[in-house]
Amino acid sequence: MTDWSVCFILSVMTNSKIKKSPRERIIETACDLFYKQGFHATGINQIISESAVAKASFYDHFPSKDELIHDYVFEMSKRDFADFCAEIDEYDTAEERFYGPLHILGPWFIETDYRGCPFQNVVSEIPLKDERILEMIKKHRARERDFFRQLGKEYIDERSELSDVDPDALADMYELLFDGAIANATAYRSMDPVESAIASLKNYLGR
Amino acid sequence: MTDWSVCFILSVMTNSKIKKSPRERIIETACDLFYKQGFHATGINQIISESAVAKASFYDHFPSKDELIHDYVFEMSKRDFADFCAEIDEYDTAEERFYGPLHILGPWFIETDYRGCPFQNVVSEIPLKDERILEMIKKHRARERDFFRQLGKEYIDERSELSDVDPDALADMYELLFDGAIANATAYRSMDPVESAIASLKNYLGR
């Protein structure tokens, strides 16, 4: 392989993939493809070619394609929280932060070709027997729910007229509205369900 | 073939499959398998053998496996409504009927090995480009939302203290809570999210 072809390969790779280890490149590629195409619809050959590793290297790092799904869920959970926290931090008031997770969805739908909640998608593709994956997904959702609870608590504490609102009931409701909004927005390819979720919360909080 | 062997064959077939045409058997089998295993994870050979048709017969009725997904969505939508309507009719009061769709989920989770909303699962497996499927799913959800609206309207009309509740806002909220509850109950394999949805509605309606 000449230097030029190396240059070419590097140039067509996303910046984020340069200099990363084969293992990191594989996981990153798998995340992109699994999310965009789904797990079963993504072949191992595509993962191998797009992550620019040798087939032997792949099977050196992972015993099988199935194992990748664990890393996928783990990685997506990490990303999801990092993204949310970073964006929520931008908001100034407790009210903005409270509605933040829902407001954030809009740009995500437009900028990325959004395909719904990755964890929901995993649950619908894998058999419900894989305890390890289900545990990770449960953990993610529980963390997400706590995140919503925290945002709700801060909002409640700031507003005296909200003092009788139960933060736990609010968090449970938020989680359901949030997931329902994502599911419907994905199917409808419209932000209307997200608007409905916001309206429902405002209604519930009496404002 | 003796009369006895015919008896035997008929007896091992599910009643529902007796006397049905090959086409009907194929669709019925496909519905079962796509729902239980997912679309991509289900091979054409399994569909063919379990529906007891010849391979040529299958391709006589369907140009490809992909086409089956349309009949799958259509059939599941039909079943879904038939099941809901039948069960809701059993309830006596407007209040019971209003919470009926959520209460019904419990037995479904226990009796069938529930794998979440079939339409949600289709959306996560197929590329978002297939307009025909997306249209059917949109139509299903819109009908479902109207169903919730109707139940809400009857409940509101019956109770004077609910007279200021907007049936449309309530229906939007119901749809989101319902879908969120199904998604979470499937992932958690617990009815807690369904209970949360019921609690949220009761809270919202001030009771």
Next chain:
DNA sequence: GTCTATATTCTGATAGAC
């Protein structure tokens, strides 16, 4: 690179309707 699985097509045969 190898081997398996999958989707699809093709061949030949049977049974009933007209």
Next chain:
DNA sequence: GTCTATCAGAATATAGAC
């Protein structure tokens, strides 16, 4: 007899996993 629907299975091509 002809036509159509069905069945059984071989043959092919492709894609997949390893």
